[in-house]
Each structure stands twice: as structure tokens, then as C-alpha cells.
Amino acid sequence: MKKLTTFVYTALAVGSVSAQTLIQAYKNRADLVSQTNITTNLQQFSNLGIKTTGSVNNANTLTWIKNKYTSFGYSSSQIAEDPFTFGSTSSKNLVITKTGTLYPNKYVIICGHFDTITGPGTSDNGSGTSVILEVARILKDVPTEYSIKFIHFSGEEQGLYGSAHYANNVEFQSGVRKLDIKLVFNLDQVGGKIGNVNNKIICERDTSGQSGNNAASNTVTQQLATCTTLYSPLQTSISNAYSSDYMPFEKKGDVITGFYEYTRSYNEHTVNDTFANVDPVYVFKVAKAAVGAMQHFATASSTVSAVSASKEKPLTTLESVKMYPNPAKNILNIELPDSGTRSFTVEITNLAGLSMLKDENKSQLNISSLENGIYLCTVKNEGSSVTRKIIIEK
Structure with missing residues (x-):
């Protein structure tokens, strides 16, 4: 209340x-x-x-x-x-x-x-x-x-x-x-x-x-x-x-x-x-x-x-992934933790869950085609994933 x-x-x-x-x-x-x-x-x-x-x-x-x-x-x-x-x-x-x-x-x-x-x-x-x-x-x-x-x-x-x-x-x-x-x-x-x-x-x-x-x-x-x-x-x-x-x-x-x-x-x-x-x-x-x-x-x-212990410990430390700048304009940087991660996917969806952009193993995403607004960016690796809210503001 x-x-x-x-x-x-x-x-x-x-x-x-x-x-x-x-x-x-x-x-x-x-x-x-x-x-x-x-x-x-x-x-x-x-x-x-x-x-x-x-x-x-x-x-x-x-x-x-x-x-x-x-x-x-x-x-x-x-x-x-x-x-x-x-x-x-x-x-x-x-x-x-x-x-x-x-x-x-x-x-x-x-x-x-x-x-x-x-x-x-x-x-x-x-x-x-x-x-x-x-x-x-x-x-x-x-x-x-x-x-x-x-x-x-x-x-x-x-x-x-x-x-x-x-x-x-x-x-x-x-x-x-x-x-x-x-x-x-x-x-x-x-x-x-x-x-x-x-x-x-x-x-x-x-x-x-x-x-x-x-x-x-x-x-x-x-x-x-x-x-x-x-x-x-x-x-x-x-x-x-x-x-x-x-x-x-x-x-x-x-x-x-x-x-x-x-x-x-x-x-x-x-x-x-x-x-x-x-x-x-x-x-x-x-x-x-x-x-x-x-x-x-x-x-x-x-x-x-x-x-x-093997079941309970997280597979990766993706929770510490960094996405910047936020708000972003044309480029969104994806910085993964130093955990030896070699293969990952990045997907940006709108708030309705519709996929707007998806790529693999890219630390820089070109988001210039996306309209201003709030989106969700998900990074996935080896069965683990993390989602962050990002703002695109041009």
C-alpha cells in the first residue's frame, strides 16, 4: 500500500x-x-x-x-x-x-x-x-x-x-x-x-x-x-x-x-x-x-x-557484464567479465518482446537503425544469460 x-x-x-x-x-x-x-x-x-x-x-x-x-x-x-x-x-x-x-x-x-x-x-x-x-x-x-x-x-x-x-x-x-x-x-x-x-x-x-x-x-x-x-x-x-x-x-x-x-x-x-x-x-x-x-x-x-556446489554455482559471471553508453546513440558497447568467455550472443528486444537486433560475438553493436526508446539487451553464453534495460536516445 x-x-x-x-x-x-x-x-x-x-x-x-x-x-x-x-x-x-x-x-x-x-x-x-x-x-x-x-x-x-x-x-x-x-x-x-x-x-x-x-x-x-x-x-x-x-x-x-x-x-x-x-x-x-x-x-x-x-x-x-x-x-x-x-x-x-x-x-x-x-x-x-x-x-x-x-x-x-x-x-x-x-x-x-x-x-x-x-x-x-x-x-x-x-x-x-x-x-x-x-x-x-x-x-x-x-x-x-x-x-x-x-x-x-x-x-x-x-x-x-x-x-x-x-x-x-x-x-x-x-x-x-x-x-x-x-x-x-x-x-x-x-x-x-x-x-x-x-x-x-x-x-x-x-x-x-x-x-x-x-x-x-x-x-x-x-x-x-x-x-x-x-x-x-x-x-x-x-x-x-x-x-x-x-x-x-x-x-x-x-x-x-x-x-x-x-x-x-x-x-x-x-x-x-x-x-x-x-x-x-x-x-x-x-x-x-x-x-x-x-x-x-x-x-x-x-x-x-x-x-x-557444481549445481549451485553460476555457470558464468555474466551478471557483471557492462553495456555502455546508456543512454546510447549509434553504438552500444558490450563488455563481458574476464571469465574466458569466447562465444556469446547479444539480442535487443523491444518492451513487447519483439526481437529488433541479434548478433554473435560482437562487442560493439550498431544500433543506429533503432528508434529512440527503451529496450532490453540480453547476453547469452553457455546456458547462462543476463538482461539489462537500455535507452536509445539520439
């Missing part, structure tokens, strides 16, 4: 959790985050249109999310729809459960909403949706001591209806707690804005409502900040949780934390919240941080066997 209200970002030191150290297996998995997957998720989410709660587009988006989990290998028994009604409006949350090895009845929730009110909502909250999907894909077969629930809420924009329903009717039933929740990690509007300096993320802690869960929230939020710096290139700032899907859980006494973009885009709740204005590279970095943090929160296996 994140209404357009003024609030102050405050930063806290994270020295109290300095004992957290990098776990190589966690980093290997964080490095599995795919820029291509993130970009594709954002594009597809945007193409589903305005997703007002109760609308056909909203229902279609839930189906799209569900199909993603099926493609990852989650079984039908792990995927559940959670219907709710407010007033004359009916909608559904989507809940996917991954069972823990030691504490199967204690849950770490990672969540975000998929409904929108104006525009396709690519940042608010296609970005959070895309990150949760990538976390779920990567952790699908990773043993975790605690169970994980990946929850996609609807009804957030109208007043947190989906998450309130879940907290009041699933977590609690007739006032009796039915779910033991370790913490709730919410992602809302982590898309940034193309053209902004997007190198920092807000880590949100509980400072309102019940006071009994504030200290624990502050601790896990500092842990979230530490995980972010360990497993992604992002810097962190700590601020206050407000007006999003963790709040109904906070009212129930649960421990909450969350991510929110640091440099405000101000495109939320407007027709400008489109794929063309979001920063896919920023979302990619947020996803790496989220994968690292979820492994920490759910206590993932830290074992890296010879077999798993």
Missing part, C-alpha cells in the same frame, strides 16, 4: 549482529538469482494489466502465480487458495507451504501483495511478487529447519483485507492461535525507478502497535540488513514498518520485518507504475538479498557437497 505520506527514514547501526558471517552455501544459492527470470516476471506481471481486487485481471494474476509454482515443481498439496470477502468483493490469497526438517509446525512467512489500483503496478507490487517467486524457485529443494510459507496477498490496496483475513481466520480461528509463526518478512514496492541511483534498500522494523514484539522485530531487521550486505551488493537503511501486509500479523503479536525501496519512485498508485519505469537490475539485487535472508531466517542447510 505505502500511501503517499511523508515519513522520515532513520538509520541504525547493525553492530549487534556482527557475529553473522557469510555462509558459502547461502551465497551460492543467492548467486542463482537470474536477471532473466526477474525481468521476465516483471514483464509478464505488467502485461496482466490493472489487477483491482475482485477483477478478472486479479484472478488471472493469481493463476499466473500459481502456474509459476507448478513449473518450479511444487505439488498441488503444497499450493492452496485462501478465499475471502469484504463488502461485495471476493478475492483469493495464494499460499504455498514448504515443510521444514526440524520444526515443521513453525513457519517463516515471506509475503507480498499482487493486487493494484491504478496501472499494472509493476513496482507496487510486481517487484515484490517477482522476488518471492525467485526465492521460491531457488529454495524449492533446499532443506530448511523451519517451514516456509510463500504468501501472495490480494486486497492490500483497499485496506490489507487479504492479509487481515489470513491473520484473523487462518493463523487464528475463533481467537485461538492455529499457526506458530517465527516471523513475517514482507516485500512491498522494491522496484526502484529507472534512472535513479538504486543501490540501497530500506529494512523495516516494528515501532507501532503492540510493544511486546518490537524488540524481536528490531533484532531480525538488523539481521535482515546484515544478510543484505552479505549476499547482495545493496547498502541498507533501517526504518519503520507501516501500511502493508505485515501489519495484521503485528497486531496478533507476530515478529515482522520487510523490504521497501530506499530511493522513492513515486510511481505507485499511478498509471506510470509500468515496466518501462521500473529498474529490473535493482529488483535482481533485492532478490539476492531476499534469498540470503530467507536461508538465515529458516535455517537452510549450509552443506555444499561436490555435486550441489
Whole structure:
């Protein structure tokens, strides 16, 4: 939701959790985050249109999310729809459960909403949706001591209806707690804005409502900040949780934390919240941080066997490929990392996915025939790929 209200970002030191150290297996998995997957998720989410709660587009988006989990290998028994009604409006949350090895009845929730009110909502909250999907894909077969629930809420924009329903009717039933929740990690509007300096993320802690869960929230939020710096290139700032899907859980006494973009885009709740204005590279970095943090929160296996290491380490370091100048005029330079890469393809597509230019092993592309606008440039090598948004401006 994140209404357009003024609030102050405050930063806290994270020295109290300095004992957290990098776990190589966690980093290997964080490095599995795919820029291509993130970009594709954002594009597809945007193409589903305005997703007002109760609308056909909203229902279609839930189906799209569900199909993603099926493609990852989650079984039908792990995927559940959670219907709710407010007033004359009916909608559904989507809940996917991954069972823990030691504490199967204690849950770490990672969540975000998929409904929108104006525009396709690519940042608010296609970005959070895309990150949760990538976390779920990567952790699908990773043993975790605690169970994980990946929850996609609807009804957030109208007043947190989906998450309130879940907290009041699933977590609690007739006032009796039915779910033991370790913490709730919410992602809302982590898309940034193309053209902004997007190198920092807000880590949100509980400072309102019940006071009994504030200290624990502050601790896990500092842990979230530490995980972010360990497993992604992002810097962190700590601020206050407000007006999003963790709040109904906070009212129930649960421990909450969350991510929110640091440099405000101000495109939320407007027709400008489109794929063309979001920063896919920023979302990619947020996803790496989220994968690292979820492994920490759910206590993932830290074992890296010879077999798993070969599967988990990225085939190349294409994420560090450079494309410049950007904006470009007539020539676009492609600079690959010093990884011995000898064969690669470069393809430029428009935002509708139509191929505009494709070439092999060219470090300089002649783009003089392309019109001004925003395009996607994808570099592929040995089954690995990376996509960057480029601007052509003559």
C-alpha cells in the first residue's frame, strides 16, 4: 500500500549482529538469482494489466502465480487458495507451504501483495511478487529447519483485507492461535525507478502497535540488513514498518520485518507504475538479498557437497557484464567479465518482446537503425544469460 505520506527514514547501526558471517552455501544459492527470470516476471506481471481486487485481471494474476509454482515443481498439496470477502468483493490469497526438517509446525512467512489500483503496478507490487517467486524457485529443494510459507496477498490496496483475513481466520480461528509463526518478512514496492541511483534498500522494523514484539522485530531487521550486505551488493537503511501486509500479523503479536525501496519512485498508485519505469537490475539485487535472508531466517542447510556446489554455482559471471553508453546513440558497447568467455550472443528486444537486433560475438553493436526508446539487451553464453534495460536516445 505505502500511501503517499511523508515519513522520515532513520538509520541504525547493525553492530549487534556482527557475529553473522557469510555462509558459502547461502551465497551460492543467492548467486542463482537470474536477471532473466526477474525481468521476465516483471514483464509478464505488467502485461496482466490493472489487477483491482475482485477483477478478472486479479484472478488471472493469481493463476499466473500459481502456474509459476507448478513449473518450479511444487505439488498441488503444497499450493492452496485462501478465499475471502469484504463488502461485495471476493478475492483469493495464494499460499504455498514448504515443510521444514526440524520444526515443521513453525513457519517463516515471506509475503507480498499482487493486487493494484491504478496501472499494472509493476513496482507496487510486481517487484515484490517477482522476488518471492525467485526465492521460491531457488529454495524449492533446499532443506530448511523451519517451514516456509510463500504468501501472495490480494486486497492490500483497499485496506490489507487479504492479509487481515489470513491473520484473523487462518493463523487464528475463533481467537485461538492455529499457526506458530517465527516471523513475517514482507516485500512491498522494491522496484526502484529507472534512472535513479538504486543501490540501497530500506529494512523495516516494528515501532507501532503492540510493544511486546518490537524488540524481536528490531533484532531480525538488523539481521535482515546484515544478510543484505552479505549476499547482495545493496547498502541498507533501517526504518519503520507501516501500511502493508505485515501489519495484521503485528497486531496478533507476530515478529515482522520487510523490504521497501530506499530511493522513492513515486510511481505507485499511478498509471506510470509500468515496466518501462521500473529498474529490473535493482529488483535482481533485492532478490539476492531476499534469498540470503530467507536461508538465515529458516535455517537452510549450509552443506555444499561436490555435486550441489557444481549445481549451485553460476555457470558464468555474466551478471557483471557492462553495456555502455546508456543512454546510447549509434553504438552500444558490450563488455563481458574476464571469465574466458569466447562465444556469446547479444539480442535487443523491444518492451513487447519483439526481437529488433541479434548478433554473435560482437562487442560493439550498431544500433543506429533503432528508434529512440527503451529496450532490453540480453547476453547469452553457455546456458547462462543476463538482461539489462537500455535507452536509445539520439
